[in-house]
Amino acid sequence: MTKHLLTIKDLDSWYGQMQVLHEVKMHIDKGEIVSIIGPNGAGKSTILKNIFGLIEKRKGKIFFDGKNIIKSKPENLTKLGITYVPQGRSVFPNLTVQENLEMGGFIRKDDLSEDIESVYKKFPGLKERKDQKAGLLSGGEQQMVAIGRALMLKPKLLLLDEPSLGLSPQMKALIFEKLIEVNKDGVAMVIVEQNAKMSLNISDRAYVLELGKNKMHGKGKDMLRNKDVAKLYLGGG
Amino acid sequence: MGIAAQLIINGIIAGGIYALVALGYTMVYGILRFINFAHGEVFMLGAYLGWVFNILLGVNVIVAGVLAMLGCAVAGFVIDKIAYKPLRGRGMLPPLITAIGISLFLQALAILIFGAQIRTFRTGEVVRGITIPFIDAIITKIQIVIIIVSVALMVALHFYIKYTKTGKAMRAVADNYEVASIVGINPNKVISYVFIIGSALAAAGGILVGMEQNLTPTMGVSIGIKSFTAAVVGGIGNIYGAVLGGFMIGLIENIGIWFIPSGYKDAIAFAVLLFFLLFKPTGIFGVKKGEEVSV
């Protein structure tokens, strides 16, 4: 088996007494964009939380860069090179844009200014707002701050949970554009999305999850053209 | 004119102390949504530690003050670690009850070690205060020290919170506990810092008050209630609110009893609290958590 960046094998996961993931498996290689799509409640977000060490009760194997990270805590995973953009507005609303980015690089001991500049370069609208409180920005801008913050640790793998949720169609398009740009820098991504169409459009591969189990798997473009997938999961637009 | 100025000076002196102690309440609440009922006793502990170093051990009063602040910083850290941290995530009631328990325990400890009698910390002759030119109010040296020290500490805190990495991390954790951990901040470490700083500030207040008035094991109770009121009035969770609330309560108390019988002084703080709880419960700088900005 070729060495993948991230490998998940036989993952079971529980919320309390309820089992939400059953023997899930997937992998992602360096620099890939992989989508996880499926109906509501399928457990998509749970997979991301499992990767990032936010779930207590689970069983199985998760390997990152050759290391078994099933027991690792989030602060250690950030050190290994995984960062996470959770669902919803996840900026620190009372901190400025600049301070949010600085918090992204919290565990780093070196000078952050170069990397902050490159975030501003990637998301131009943010620089002029850099001393404004992040909570005052529009939804799309806040999301860009959240993504930019996640980039501060120069991650190898970026986990995104519904990055376009609640945004206008233009904003959604913009976000996915930016994600392609980020990917060009060599950052692998796992994107969980309700808006499967836009996500599949930029993905190398995708997994379909239903009721906590793997349902389908294939190349991004193929999934887009697949009639069943279109009928079941792409209706929401 | 002279009277009004004197009352305002009295109010500022009292307010400075309330503000120092209120900061501890507000910072802890801002991050943990928890009211540290034992905070008033840290204030008392600071006063007694200062007394021990200065009067019992003969250490220079400024050094004694700094040592007392350090001692209380440690105490605050320890109390959090052994009493509050184990109960994190278990809801609101257990930590609240524990805090009350610690408060009573510390009072009893003080009575046990120091006795119930009143101690004084007077560092010199009792002299007439200095008249402030133009406004005809009298202020003593100690009171000037109180104002300077409390303001200096508040300014220092402001710079700390605004410009240092740990200060920003504190704001981040107060803003969004979960996301802070995602970003790699260790919330427990940040919380420890909050207790350390809050306790040191309360200790400073205690020493200043001890030197200006006297020391009793129960001196933390009244200050605790009024400072907590100040924190709520200013908007609990907001450190600028705590400072504003502290000075407000100090001023309203002292100016208020010009017009109503002096025996009601303590009731004034409660009246202000009631007013705010009825009409603006989030306080002056009230921060509503979870306000989402939509696209």
Place this chain on the structure above:
Amino acid sequence: MKNYMILMSILLITILVVGCAPTEMQPAGEETKEPIKIGFIGPLTGDVAPYGEGWRDGALLAVEEINTAGGINGRMLELVPEDGLCKPKDATNAAQKLIEIDKVQAIVGGFCSSETLAVAPIAEEAKVVLMSPGSTNADITESGDYIFRACPSDALQGEIMAIYMYDEGYREVAIMYANSDYNLGLRNVFSKKFTELGGEIVVEQNYEQDAKDMRTQITKIKDAAPEALYLVPYPADGTIILVQMKELDVDLPVFAPESMCVDKVLVDSGEAAEGMVVSTPTFDEAAPKTAEFLQKFNDRFGYKPELTSYSANAYDVVYLFADAMKQGHITGTEIKDYLYTVTDYTGAGGKLTIDENGDAIKELILMRVENGEFVDLE
């Protein structure tokens, strides 16, 4: 589960049986080895505690001496001290505990007038003797047949100071007092007498018992420009007021009752106390029984109690109770009847006669602070 229920039921029944069992009253005169309990109520914690402790120790000294000398006809005396905190509510709780659980027939207490006034109705109803070594509020005189004291009523102290101040030429004075029965009582007596004589109270200020910052009240008094101040505090707040007056440059002659006749006040307020005039019951430390008491107290406890006369009074009260009991008067009613017969009893606190109201008759004098010491006034 079934075993648990059975165990709980047995436990419950046991508790009910024991709890409801009638407590035995010792019939008078019966020979048993059980100790006789007398209660004590006074401030053992709080701002007034330092004085309360000295007072409790005075009572304790008497109890220990009596027991060493053989007790009450072979039965040992036991002092049950309860903390009244110088507050009515706590004193009430203390009294209820002493009467209902310890079944005392006599209580040495309260110290503060607020304690005594609160406890009086309870003691009266339960026919338990309450004798205070130090509560001076005038209202105590009428508070019941079972209520006594070893110190004179304020009716005297307040009046003496009013007369003295008027005689010294003061016509417009200020009063400052703590919000408690002792202080209020004195304020009432003083105010009535002073205005009766033709003087005027131009300003009055009060404050909560435990307050530490009286600057605004002092400022208000300064603003009204009185000629002198009648100050009715407890020692701790009195000290603070003297100090804050000096700091605020309020230079008024200060007159105060015996609550300020305390050495610690002079030590803590330094020069600010200079010139203050206080009234106090005569207490001659050189008198034989008094000197003896002070010596024994120091030997036993290693310090000299502040507000010494009260400590000596507490000692005397216990001895009075003991004397009653030694003659076979063990119930509250019998002790009460005995006390009304006390005339010219020479105790550690001086000569004591109890009048028909249960009050003590003692002489009052005035003293002034000169060079940091209390000195007799002419």
